[in-house]
Amino acid sequence: MKENDHLVIRDLEINDTAHLVKWLSDPRVLEYYEGRDNPFDKEKVKEAFYGPRGDEVRCIIEYDGKAIGYVQYYPIEEEEREKYGYPVEIVYGMDQFIGEVEYWNKGIGTSVVSKVVKYLLDVMGAEKVVMDPQVRNERALRCYEKCGFKKVKLLPRIEWHEGVYEDCWLIEASKNESVEV
Incomplete structure (x- = not known):
């Protein structure tokens, strides 16, 4: 996939x-x-x-030829x-992060999410794309909302993170609601 x-x-x-480490x-x-208590x-x-993980597709995000982050997507099982x-x-489903923090808050994450969602909806035939970000991750939630994601359901205490169960939002994007960025 190439954005520009x-x-x-x-x-x-x-x-x-080495990038992931x-x-x-x-x-x-x-x-x-x-979690900060879980370094790799x-x-x-x-x-x-x-390692093998079913139909998961794992990718690196490059910006100006430099590896800056990671994205993965996968069909959700029945x-x-x-x-x-x-x-x-x-x-x-999809998960992603920008690992090079100097690239945060520059709109790159929004471009990545928008591009992958468009690919999943238009090429892979997805009817919905879902994620479950932590409620406290406001920066990520703003990014996802710009890309057409809507909050569907609060998932209370669902993700173990740094010694506590965190609340997450189930969010979704669909073909008729996604936004081109």
Whole structure:
């Protein structure tokens, strides 16, 4: 996927291990992704990001040729769809982070999310794209709302993060509600 001359989303490669270790050992990134009490070393990255995980597609976000973040997307399995009220639809989930903090608050995350959502809806045939960000992650929620996501359901105390269960929002985007950014 290519957004413009600056932004490229490409498949994760083994050479990206060092980027993931750097990002996932930075407390500023871990505050919202995995937890500051859960830093990653090389072995943990290899286990979490390079092992088999079904139909999950793992990608690196590049900006001006520099790896700056990570995005993954995957079809939501039937059992989980039914649990959250999506019994017959084609639903994809996605997760992402900008690991190079100097690239935060520049609209890059909004461009990435918009691009991946458009791809999932237009190319992969998704009827909905869902995520479950923590309620306290206001910056991410603003980004997702700019990309057409709507809050569907509060998921109380669902994600173990830094020693407590955090509330998350189930949010969704669909073809007729997504926004081009």
